[in-house]
Amino acid sequence: MVENFNEKADFIWSIADLLRGDYKQSEYQKVILPMTVLRRLDCVTERNKADVLDRYEKLQSQGIENVAPALKKAAGEKVYNTSEYTFETLCNDPDDIASNLQYYINSYDEETREIFDKFDFGHQIQRLDEADLLYQIVHEFAEIDLHPDVVPNQEMGYIYEELIRKFSELSNETAGEHFTPREVIELMVNLIFDEDDEVLTEEGAVRTVYDPACGTGGMLSVAEDHVRGFNEEANLHVFGQELNPESYAVCNSDMLIKGQEPENIIYGNSFTQDGFPDRKFDYMLSNPPFGVSWKKVKDHIEREHEEQGFAGRFGAGTPRVNDGAFLFLQHMISKMKPPEDGGSRIAIVFNGSPLFNGGPNSGESAIRRWIIENDWLEGIVGLPENLFYNTGIRTYIWVLSNDKPEHREGKVQLIDTRDLYEEMDESLGEKRHKLSEEHINEITRIFGDLEANGRSRVVDGEEFGYRRIVIDQPLRLRFKVTEERIEALDDERAFTNRDEDVQERIKEALSEIEEEKVWMDRESFLNDVELKLNMAGLDVRKSVYNAIERVMGERDPEAEICRDGNGNPEYDSDLREKERVPLGIDPHDYFEEEVAPYLENAWINEESKYHDDKDGDLGIVGYEINFDRFFFEYTDSGGLPRINTQLNSVGADVVSGIEGLISGESQIQDAVTKGVEEDVPMKDSGVGWIGEVPEHWDVVRTRFVARLESGHTPDRSNDEYWENTNIPWVTTSDIKPFRKGKKIYLNDTKHKISQLGLENSGARLLPEGTVFLSRTASVGFSGIMGQDMATSQDFANWVCGDEIIPEYLLYVFRSMDSEFDRLTQGSTHQTIYMPDIRSFKTPLPPIEEQREIVEYIQSQTDQLWDLIEKTEETMNLLEQRRKALINAAVTGQTNVTEDQDDELETTI
DSSP: OOOSHHHHHHHHHHHGGGGBTTBOGGGTHHHHHHHHHHHHHHHHHHTTHHHHHHHHHHHHHTTOSOOHHHHHHHHTSSOOBOSSOOHHHHTTOGGGHHHHHHHHHHTBOHHHHHHHHHHTHHHHHHHHHHTTOHHHHHHHHHTSOOOTTTSOHHHHHHHHHHHHHHHHHHTHHHHTTTOOOHHHHHHHHHHHHTTOHHHHHSTTOEEEEEETTOTTSHHHHHHHHHHHHHOTTOEEEEEEEESSHHHHHHHHHHHHHTTSOGGGEEESOTTTSOSOTTOOBSEEEEOOOTTOOOGGGHHHHHHHHHHHGGGSSOTTOOOOTTOOHHHHHHHHHTTBOOGGGTOOEEEEEEOSHHHHOSOTTSHHHHHHHHHHHTTOEEEEEEOOSSOSSSOOSOOEEEEEESSOOGGGTTEEEEEEOTTOOEEEEEEETTEEEEOOHHHHHHHHHHHHHTOOSSSEEEEEGGGGEEEEEEEEOBOBEEEOOOHHHHHGGGGOHHHHTSOHHHHHHHHHHHHTSOTTOOBSOHHHHHHHHHHHHHHTTOOOOHHHHHHHHHHHEEEOTTSOBOBOTTSOBOBOGGGOEEEEEETTSOHHHHIIIIITTTSTTOEEOOOGGGBOTTTOOBSEEEEOOOGGGGTOOOOOOOHHHHHHHHHTOOTHHHHHHHHHHHHSSSHHHHHHHHOSOSSOOEEEOSOTTTOEEETTOEEEEHHHHEEEEEOOOOOTTOGGGTSSOOEEEEOGGGOGGGTTSOOOEEOOOSEEEOHHHHHTSSOOOBOTTOEEEEOBSSTTOEEEESSOBEEOTTEEEEEEOTTOOHHHHHHHHTTOHHHHHHHOBOSSSOBOOHHHHHTOEEEEOOHHHHHHHHHHHHHHHHHHHHHHHHHHHHHHHHHHHHHHHHHHHHTTSSOTTSOOHHHHHHHO
16 A cells, blocks of 8 residues: 555655556656556545435436536535546556556546547547456556545645646656746746735635646646745635647646646637736746747737737737747736736746847837836846757746835846856756756846846846837949940830930930939939930930839948939939837937047938838837846956966967967957057047057948848758859858967858849848858857858958958957847857947057058967967877887886986977
8 A cells, every 4th residue: 555645656666667668658657647547536536426416317217317416515625537447447457458447538527528539538548458457457546545535635746737837847858848847937926926925924814816828737836836835714716728629638637636726728720719808917927938939829819910900818918929928928918917806927938039129110019018117027137058958949938017115116126146056966858957046036136126136137127128210321333335335224114214306315315425424413414314315305204214223322431422303312222221228218318429530521311211100209119138238248258368377277278378368359459459559548439348449540330341241041042043153152160260369361262153143132242341240159250251152141241441451350349259249149040130230349550550560460369279279289199108108118128117307398
C-alpha cells in the first residue's frame, strides 16, 4: 500500500515503465495522466455508487432525460458514474477489459466524458489493448488508493501537478508550447500579488484569477498555492481557456481532481470564442506562445477591431500577423475590473519582439502607446536566457495594473536579471538555467522597493515615446541631352502614348540639341527644350516635358534648386530623411539644433499626413521600449595604456590581446575620437561612446556626410536573377575575413547577381569606395567596396560625400563596438535596426586630418600585425619544443633526473 505523497507520485510515475518500447517517452502522458484522473474519479464515486445506480434506475423508469442534477446530488459530488464497474471489477474480466473500460468511461457525466474525449483516450485504449498492455496498466492503477479520505484534494492536486511537470520536462521538445517553468510562474505570481496585502491576510478574502492560454493550468495552480500559503481562509477562484485539446483535458481534470470548478476551464480559441465575454477578473497571468501566427483568425480579429473599436478587445490596434502576443494582452486588458471596483493586475510573458517591433504607424507601437499613455504598465522584468524548454532566447515579464498605487503613477520600472540564475545539473531541451528561491525573492523585493539601482531603472512613461518627423532637402538636377537618353524616352509611358509620328519628331528635335552642353538649372533646360520643340512645330503636353526631364536629368548637389510654379523648392525623394524626436522636445527646436547646421536648405515637411492622428501635432508618435539600453553603461576602454599592459602578457595572451587591440576600441578609437596631435583643447562630444573630441572637430549625424543605402535580396526562386551573373553582391558569407580587422577592402564577392535581379530588388549598385556595415548576424563588421557592388539586406551601406573619406569612416565603425552592443536588439536574431543606424553620430575632423588619422592607424596596425606574426611563429616553435621535450623524455633520449631549468631558460 502506498502511504505518502512522494511514494504515490513515484508509484504512478513508475507505471510508465510498462509503456517502454510501445510508446515514445513523449507519449507516456497520453496514458498516465488520463489513467490517474480515471483512478481518482473511480475512488471518488465509489463511496455513493450504490445510491447513484439506484437513483439512475428510478429516473430511467420515469422517463426523465435530464438526470444529471439528481445523480450529482445522489453522488454528493460534481461527478458520477452510472456503470456497475470499478477498477477492481474491471480487472476481473481481462479478456473484455477494452470494451468494458470504454463503457465505464462513457457512463460518466457529460462534463467528465468531455475531458476523456479531449484526451482522445479511446484511441489509447485501443492502442494499449493491441499491445497487450491495457490490463497491466489498469491492474497497476487499481493497486493505489486515491480515495479522498486517504488523499485529500490538495494532496491529490500536488501529485497530479508533479506528474504534469515531469511529463512536460520529459517531452521537452514541445513543452514550451503549454508549459512554463514553475519558478517563472512563482515569480509572476509574486509580482501580481505584491500590491495586494488584503488577499494575503484578510479572512475570507475572495479573488479571481484568469489565464486565456492556460495550457495544463500551471499558472492557475501556482497562483492558488501562493494565496493558500499566505492565507488559508482566502478563496481564489481560477478561470482559464485553452485551445490545445490535450492541454485542456489536463487542466480541466486538474480542476476536477482538486474539487474546484472544472466548468471554469473553457475549451476553444480565446480570440474567436471568448469563454468569458462578460467577466472581469482581479488577476490575470499568461505565457502566450511566442511568435505564433494569428492568420487563421485574422478576419475575425480585424472585423472586431474595425467594427467595435475600443468597445471590443482590439481597439488599440493589431500587431503583425506572424506574432499574436499583443492580442493576448489586449484581450486580458479588456477583462480588467474598473479601478472603482478595485482594478486588476496582469503578468504576461513575452519575448523581445513586443518591446520594440514596429514603427510609429504600426499596430505594435499603437498598442504600446495605448498602454503607456493610460499608465497601465507598472514594470518589465528582463529574465535570463535558457529558462524555457523550447527556446533559449531572453524573455520578459510585463506587469500591468489599472489601479496603480500613487508612488508608481506615471512610472515604469525596468528590472534586469539577465545574470541572475543557477546552472542546471542537466539540461531539459533549451532549459539550462533556473531561478532559485533566493532569486525570486530578490526580484520581488526589487520590484516592491521601486528604487533605481544596478538592476532597476525607474523611467517616466514619456521616455519611451518619440515623434517621427520628415526632413526634406531640395531637388537639384543637372541636364544633358544624349542619344542614349533620347532612346530612353521609349520607356516613358507619357511619351509612348503619343502618336508614333509625334514621337519621332520629338526625338529629331531633341537630337539637334548640342550633346556636350550641360544645364545646371532645370528652368533654363526646359526653356531650351520648349524652344526646340516649338521650332519643330510641336505643341506637347506637360506630361511629355516631365518625361523628358526624367530621362535627361540626373541628381547633382552642385546644380540649382528645382522649384515649383510658386517658387518653392521641390524635395528630392532620395534625400528624404525621417528623424525621431523625443517626446517633450519641440520638433522645430530639434531641427534647428540637430539637423539645420548640417543639411543646408533642408526643411521639415509639415503636410497634414505627417501630423499625429491622435493629438494633431507635428510628427507621428511612436513608442518602443529599448530595454537593454537603460542598463547599458559605457566603460573606459583604457586607451593606449592598456596596450602596454597587455603586451606584458606572454604566449597566446599576447596574440589574442594584440588582435583585440586592432579590432577593438582602444588603438583605433583613440585615433578617430582624439586625433593624433597631443595637447589639443578638447570638448565633450555629447555622445557616450565618443567621449571628448578636439574643439575644432564637429560631431555630426553620419548620414549627413555619407548617404545611407540599405540592401535587399531578390526572389531566390527566380533563376533569372541568379544565372549568368556578373554583379558582385555582398552577403554575410563575405564578412569572415574582416572579423579580425586586418582586411579593409572587399575586391570580389562569393555570390553574384544579374542585372535583371538587381532591377527587381530594392538594392542599388553602389560605387567603389562605399563602406558596408553588417547590421545582422555578424553585427558591426565593416569593410570598403573595392569595386561597384550591391548588398543583401543584412548591410547598411554608406556612400561617402566630400566631407569624409571612406577609410576614416571605416575606422569610426571599427571603434564603435560598445555602441553596437548598446543598439543590438532581437529575441532570436541579433540585429541593429535601420532607425538606430540612421541616428549614428560620427566625430568629423577636417579632411586632411582624417587622412593623417588613417595613415597613423594603418602604420600602427601594420606594425602590430608584424608582431602578431612573429609571436605566432614563436608560439609554434615553443609548441614544437614542448612536444620534443616530451618525446625525448619518454624515449630515454634525455636524463630527466638532472635539473633542466638552466637549459630551458637558455633555449627560450
